[in-house]
Amino acid sequence: MKEPIGVLLAAGLGTRLRPLTLVRPKPLVPVHGIPLLEFGLRQLRQAGCRVIAVNGHHLREALRTWLRTRTTQGGLDLRFFAEPDLLGVGGGLARMARELPPGPLLVQNGDVLHDGELAHLLERARGAEVALALGGEPRVVECSAGRVLGLRDPARSTHGFTGIHVWSEPARERLCAWTRPDLIPFLQAEVAAGRGILGVELATGGTGALWEDLGTLERYLPLHRELWGNGAYRRLLERLELAPRWDARRALSLGEHSVLPKGARNCVAWEGVHWQGEARDSVFLDGVQGRGLVAGEIVL
Secondary structure, eight states: OOOOEEEEEOOOOOGGGTTHHHHSOGGGOEETTEEHHHHHHHHHHHTTOSEEEEEEOTTHHHHHHHHHHOOSSTTOEEEEEEOSSOOHHHHHHHHHHHHSOSSOEEEEETTOEEOBOHHHHHHHTTTOSEEEEEEEEEEEEEEETTEEEEESOTTTOOEEEEEEEEEOHHHHHHHTTOOOSOSHHHHHHHHHTTOOEEEEEOOBSSSSOOEEOOOSHHHHHHHHHHHHTOHHHHHHHHHTTOOOOOBTTTTEEEOTTOBOOTTOEEEEEOSSOEEEEEEEEEEEOTTOEEEEEEESOEEO
16 A cells, blocks of 8 residues: 555634634644644654645635644645635545545544544555544444445434545545535445445544544633543543643643733633733633733633
């Protein structure tokens, strides 16, 4: 098998996370000071990807700039695909399939936290046209004995779909002609044509699978404390050699060049925050400066 090409889908609008995503695109929203996209980049690199493509629509220039200035891991060829008009998963992936170097594609969403073993998925995908990593809810995939038999049939679906998938070069060539924003009809046509789509339960790095897509604004602040108490997440940080910015005693995450009052508790501050006074149960976005009492607020 040729060296896999990594793809991180990062062109969503992030509407459920507003107002956080008025300041950053969702893939750059930090958890413990680490942008979500950084997790995905390191996982793809550990799976053997040296070329990694990222697409972007909402606040896409912030994504482009972050990729351009990122220097934490050497040896990566990072390629950005701007989408002035949103192409959807199907259209965006097909465009990247046409323009990236030869090789199988290893695809995942750029805004999720998981501890799936992507190298294991690649190994299992050998010989398959397409491999879908299964897990979670809702159940949208019908799969029996590792073979995908259908998608989006509520009466027959047996598994969830993680959004992580592997494309062989022949399947990738067929995908290149796809122009619709929705990818599922393409996969349904592949099943109908009798092409082998493999369903693989996503192996994890240990007991207790980690999966978090940060779906709602209400999840953001409590997620920091929940993750720190999750052994799978702590092991993932070690495996990816990531250093969290987290004071567990005060439940406080301070981004680079950020300062909160000494008595601050249960707060997340992004980068360049300077706040004087009192702060608890609040989120401070990039560059916020001021003073006073802040409790249970998002400050931007």
